[in-house]
Amino acid sequence: MNARTYALTEHAVTDCFVLATQTDEHVRWLAGSLVSAGAVEPVSLDPHALVQRIGTLNPSLVFVDFGRADRRRERRGACGAYCVSGPANRCARFGA
DSSP: OOOOOTTTOOOSEEEEEEEESSSSSHHHHHHTTTTTTTEEEEEOOOOHHHHHHHHOOSSSEEEESSSOHHHHHOOBBSSSOOOOOOOOEEOOOOOO
């Protein structure tokens, strides 16, 4: 009867999120962004591995990264800068 009740903004249990990706940089960015909400568990894009991880962890949310790992080598802006598609969406000029 005198059990503690949690406020709506207080997490009683840390949430778990699964990110299916080929890029470690995206895992670090998402884990840093969701650090206050819960833990991000990376998994490969292999469907069998993804289904197994979802069944094991029962995550609150599953993220799937549809971007390609080699994208930053392919895209080059008109100004000669390599445009990096990612969390910061930044352009960096190399060799200038």
